[in-house]
Amino acid sequence: MRRVDSIASRLAGNWALVSWLLSALIVAAVAGMAAFLYLGPQGTDTALAGERFKIAVVYPDDPGSRQFLAGIRLAVEQVNAGNGLAGAQLDAAYVPEQPFTDRMKLTSVVERTLDLAGRIVADKDTMVVVGHGYSATAVPASAIYNRERRLFLATHATATSLSNLQFTNLFALQPNNADIARVMAHFAMSQGMRRFVLLSDNSGYGTETTKQFQSFIGQEGGEILYRGALSAEGRSIDDLLLFILDNNLFSVNEIDAFFIATNSMEDAGYFIRRARTLGLSIPILGPENLFATALEDVAGLANMHDVAAVSLYDEQSDSPVARQFLADFEARYGKRPDLLAAIGYDAIKLLDYIVDITGTRDTTKLEDKLRVMRYETPFEGATGMVSFDSNGLITDTDTFIVYHNGKNFEAVAKYRKPFAWHGSVTPPDSGRPSAIIKDYMR
Template sequence: MKKKLSMLLAVGLLVSGITACGVKSEGSQANANEIKIGINYELSGGVASYGQSSVDGIMLAIDEINAAGGIDGKKLVPVKYDNKSEPAEAVILANKLISQDKVLAILGPATSGSFKSEVSVAEKKKVPVISGSATADDVTVDKTGKKDYAFRICYTDSFQGTAMANFASQNLSAKKAVIVKDSSSDYAKGLAENFIKTFKDAGGTIVGEEAYVAKDKDFNAILTKIKDLDFDVIYLPGYYEEAGLIIKQARALGIDKPILGADGFDSPDLTSLAGAGALSKVYFTNHYSSLDKDPTVIKFIDDFKKKYNKEPNAFHALGYDLAKFLADGIKRSKSLDSEALKEALASTTDFTGVTGSFSIDENHNPVKAIVIVGLENGVQATAVRSGK
């Protein structure tokens, strides 16, 4: 009887253990001494500058966290892969990170297209994924509803477009604008749409719209059309690869009006493509400025320079905040389970980072301010912060 009872108890415990394991998300971790974090970024390919900068910031933050004892004594272990700036590759790596590497969460990708591709994996596997720079409006909420496991710490494209239109009207006294956008990019189209609406609502007029396609090199045809128009500003939503060349060619044609852009301008490659001399009266919405005198920003800049021997840009700052945001969520979740982490991230309030303080709203977006950076001879000369 005792033997039979012992066997029944053993079977019961086994079934109980299987059931307990069965309710855990794939991101649950068994090793109590470390916390594996996936890093799925564009380290090569067309937008490698964003991915490389983001990962530099992430690694600085992870090094600091681990040097301070980790999270409740557990060290963060980054598992890093290059998605080659390809959305399809980002999906493959997300599956690998979750199913094979057993990460608790994934940081990245940097761009909206690749991040949105990864979100489908996150929703299925029930593992949080977080981007520092995926700004498309439909990243965390689309026509099918809210994505429970997708988060970001950057503002949306609609906010960027609106903020820049207000800046053009109020700070530059612009009444007439020309739009030059990448017709192959949802990022550019979303920014342009919101800029146009807000600019018109403020009494402005769009006097011309021109389009190009990613990877184009010669923009003289569309710039020649623009040159003879009567306008106050050019709004150029797009990435640095084309923006740098457009600005260079515009200035060479004698177009000296202010050129306005978005966070896609923020790359050291913008200067190498356009030339410092062409980058005056250039303004773009951004997440951070090195001109900020906040002690948190000053310390970050000093620490970054010590580690990498270069000035940090906004993507470095976003990567840094991204890792710190995740660490804060893990600490508050008091668990190495992805489901508990998701709930902790969603309840974040008053997180203080290099790119500003924020709380996460009901759609997993941060409520935060935006910075509008002004360049003169390729150097940041002004930074205007716009409210939340």
């Protein structure tokens, strides 16, 4: 049996592999009732009866993971209270990874991730990995899972380079940074926003998403008043806000909206809280990770007014599956779920769906079913219909702009993925603009 450290040391010490993985990151800019509510076999397949089906759930060891883990645990409980995975008991091992910041050396992050992934695949009983909290860790980890033939459901990572790897075992449960930025830019312009201040951290996630947003705004005829670092060595967020309030480049009255992209909920939350305290009430736009209760905790609920994000999950959805998920989550935890809670939940229910259909733990057969189900019967989860394109990217599903009203996020526009852009700033199938948003349009 291969030793744990033999895989980790061999991969971590292979600098050609590390260099390749770094290049990929740089390309990215560095209880039983819910069982009948999703499509497919409903607890009738017992091909794996009496077995245990082990998965690894990898999550950042920080407060921001609480909702994600809550969604995972709720789904695991429901699966095991029903038929299990084709009769097998679902055994989820929770594996923490070190929280990532843009101040870390990327080489160290890659080496540490290779070691973690190596330890996971050394357990031959673990056939599926769910999670990884960052593109910076999901990209290198995916190489290990591909080599060792483990199915990888990437719940957080949105780097465009993730799909460029073209690993057959890799499935991304969120749109990539380019799609996320394009949706938000298209929506902002459709609402009359034309002049923006862009702020990001120095991570690949932050810089890639911001660059994509800037590019799409430029294509639509918008203007970037300023682009800078949300957090930088030697300058505080308060210093940044003072510059925004008093500088020779632009006036506050010229700003239609901020766009912020960062891995740090602490920095994003502090910026929102201080901006509101200093009288900056204009919209604050961002990618998918702003739809997070962890952000509300840092910023303060009232200060979240006019914060917008991109999301696959619509809390107000009329879908029976989404409504049951919301009811179950609130009953179990006493709070509303956020985007990552829904995606974590769907990842487990998706696995249940395909194992029930195939009646196997063979990852090649599971991968094939995940790819072809787009043309057969897609899975329906809390986030809507889930299917994947040939690169393993989620497709044929609705993507929402969610807007915070000071109490919770509400969906105010809807896009259909794959997106069809026609050179117009009118969002496809967006519905009527929110009155909340109109109040802030000049």
